[in-house]
Amino acid sequence: xxxxxxxxxxxxxxxxxxxxxxxxRVGGTPFFAYDxxxxxxxxxxxxxxxxAEISLSYAVKANPMPAVLxxxxxxxxGFDVASAGELQLAMDTTMPADRISxxxxxxxxxxxxxxxxxxxxxxxxxxxxxxxxxxxxxxxxIQARVAxxxxxxxxxxxxxxxxxxxxxxxxxxAEQVPSVLAELGDLDFYGFHVxxxxxxxxxxxxxxxxxxxxxxxxxxxxxxxxxxxYVNLGGGFGIPYSARDTALDLAPIGENLxxxxxxxxxxxxxxxxxxxxxxxxxxxxxxVTRVVDRKHSRGTTFLVVDGGLHHQLAASGNFGQxxxxxxxxxxxxxxAATETVTVVGCLCxxxxxxxxxxxxxxxxxxxxxxxxxxxxxxxxxxxxxxxxHPPPRELLVGATAHSLGEFKWRQ
Ligand SMILES: Cc1ncc(COP(=O)(O)O)c(C=O)c1O
Numbered sequence: 001x002x003x004x005x006x007x008x009x010x011x012x013x014x015x016x017x018x019x020x021x022x023x024x025r026v027g028g029t030p031f032f033a034y035d036x037x038x039x040x041x042x043x044x045x046x047x048x049x050x051x052a053e054i055s056l057s058y059a060v061k062a063n064p065m066p067a068v069l070x071x072x073x074x075x076x077x078g079f080d081v082a083s084a085g086e087l088q089l090a091m092d093t094t095m096p097a098d099r100i101s102x103x104x105x106x107x108x109x110x111x112x113x114x115x116x117x118x119x120x121x122x123x124x125x126x127x128x129x130x131x132x133x134x135x136x137x138x139x140x141x142i143q144a145r146v147a148x149x150x151x152x153x154x155x156x157x158x159x160x161x162x163x164x165x166x167x168x169x170x171x172x173x174a175e176q177v178p179s180v181l182a183e184l185g186d187l188d189f190y191g192f193h194v195x196x197x198x199x200x201x202x203x204x205x206x207x208x209x210x211x212x213x214x215x216x217x218x219x220x221x222x223x224x225x226x227x228x229x230y231v232n233l234g235g236g237f238g239i240p241y242s243a244r245d246t247a248l249d250l251a252p253i254g255e256n257l258x259x260x261x262x263x264x265x266x267x268x269x270x271x272x273x274x275x276x277x278x279x280x281x282x283x284x285x286x287x288v289t290r291v292v293d294r295k296h297s298r299g300t301t302f303l304v305v306d307g308g309l310h311h312q313l314a315a316s317g318n319f320g321q322x323x324x325x326x327x328x329x330x331x332x333x334x335x336a337a338t339e340t341v342t343v344v345g346c347l348c349x350x351x352x353x354x355x356x357x358x359x360x361x362x363x364x365x366x367x368x369x370x371x372x373x374x375x376x377x378x379x380x381x382x383x384x385x386x387x388x389h390p391p392p393r394e395l396l397v398g399a400t401a402h403s404l405g406e407f408k409w410r411q
Contacts, residue, residue, distance in 0.1 A: 005035075005286065005372070012286075012332035012370050015397025019288050019332045019368055026393040029368065030289040030307030034068055034375055036398030038284035043075040046280075049250035051258040053265075055273045057101070057232070060086045062277025062376040063285070067396040069093050072280070080275050081120070084111040091118055101232070103149055103193060105169045112136045116144040121230070123149040123193050125171055127180055134185060145188040147230055148181070150174050150220065152194050154212045158205040159197025159236055161320055170195070174216060178223045191230030191270055192217050199238040199278060203249045206236060207256035214264050221268060231270045237279035241373055242325040248279070278376040285375025287312045287392075288332060289354075291367045292346065300357075301341045305369055308345020308352045311392045313382040315354050315371050316345070326355050332370040336362040343369060347387050 011018035014033040023029050046056065057078035060069065064086055073079070073093035081087045082104040090100050102115045103123035109132050115122050116136050124130050124146050137144040153174045155165025163170050171194070172180055181189075194213045200206055213233050221228040240247050257274075265272055289307030296302070309316035317324030329343065339362050343355035354371060363369065384391050 005370075007335075010333075010335050012330060012368075014286050017397055019286070019370060022395065022397065023288065023290070023368065026395055028393070030287065030305075030311055031393035031395060032065075032285055032287050032311075032374055032378055034063070034065070034281070034285045034394070034396045036071055036396055039068070039071055039281060040075060042280055042284065043072075046250065046276075049254040050274065051254065051261050053261045053272055054257055055271050056280075057099075057273050057275040058280055059235070059275055059277030060090055061380075063281045063378070064089050064380055065394050065396065066092065068281065071396065076280070078273060080277075084108075084114045087111075087114060087118060087120065090120075098145070101147065101193070103195070109136065113140065116140055116142050119145070121145045121147050121190050123147045123232075124180070125149050125169075127172070127176070127183070130180060130183060130187075134187065137187060143186065143188050145190050146184070147190045147193050147232070148172055148177060148220075149193045149195070150177055150216065152196055152213065152216055154196070154209070154216075156197035156200060156205055156209040156236065158200050158202035160199030160238060160322075162197045164194060164196035164234075174220070177220050181220070181223050181225060184225055189224060189226050191228040191232070192220060193230075193232035193234070193275075195232070195234035195236075195275065197234075197236045200236040201238040201240065201245055201248050203252040206248075206253055209234070209236070210253075210256055210260060214260050218264055218267060228268050228270050230273065231265065231268065232273040232275055235274050235276040235279070237276055239278055239282045239373060239376075241327055243328075244325070280376075282373055282376035285373075285378060287315065287371040287374035287378060289345075289369050289371070291363050291365050291369060294363070294365055301339065303341050303343045303355075303360075303363055303369065304346060305343060305354065306346055307392065308347045308354065308389075309349075309382065310345070310347060310384055310386045310389055311382050312354075312371060312374055312378050314377050315374070316351055317353070318351055319377060319381055324353075324356075326358055327374075328372040329355050329358065329360070330370050330372075331361040331363040332368040334361045334363055334367050338362070346389065 151171035345352035
């Protein structure tokens, strides 16, 4: 998986550049480095596995770094945003507004104004949100484009995080959808969105959810006031975070979608969307932090680093993990014989644990530790203000001609 990042002269490299050189370039540690070519490769791999009829939407929440978004805007077919802040970032890229959708509970009226003025699709999460969009639409004199986010009458098995089925703050319960459709008035009704779960490594359960979603959408489409032009099947594709995890097998998902596109979905003349965050960017990122202390306490060797959970909360196990497992990590600047150590961050809390009893090359003060799978839900999913340490740097690195300083004019 991610530990496939190569080494250059013994030092781990991102985008072809050794991380000690990246540290010098950005003015120190800690930092997040994202590999441009890995982002591109991931989208290419997905495109090859999924039928051509499937549109790929990137969920900006996974990694909203502007440079990443700009790169992604040239690779995917749409963006999913979850706040006016993300909307602003998405609108700064080349992604057309009509390929941006805004989902999420608790949209304020001010955010709805921004979304309608921007011309993006508002994914309605409740009947009251519908009424507020109608008011905004008539105040602005703009026909808002809306889709209904549906809370399905089924739940996905095997998802790390469930966002559909049962009682939810997300979406409109499937059984309430007919009455909401009847109240759409003169809004521009686009279609349906069902997002049932996240971080799923089981292709069979993703396929099952997709089939159930299509069935549900067809049932609801029959009650829609105008033809359905948009079917967002959600996503939930997971990535492996520990040695116990097996990478998701895309082949059955591609086959399942091809079957759905060729059969049931033929009945609709709709853009069919798969919406992914973590899967597109998670494995392309590395969090790099420096050892500032090495100490022994009652039989345990601790490596204390200058980063921690305030930058990379997920690696500490405190971002929705049911069972804490170490994220994959390595000593980026050493290939010495290994030892068992515990890697902790610099925050004065026992929660700041980055590697619990891990086998790593011996590291000294000054060495760099790299934590993999840091491209999604890293910096912006972390409590950066906690304890007042400085924020990390972020950079997007690619094997472009100038990444090692040897700039060459293109022929
Ligand atoms: C509506 C919606 N879309 C997309 C995502 C992205 O999920 P993931 O990063 O697991 O692909 C989420 C995650 O919570 C979501 O709620």
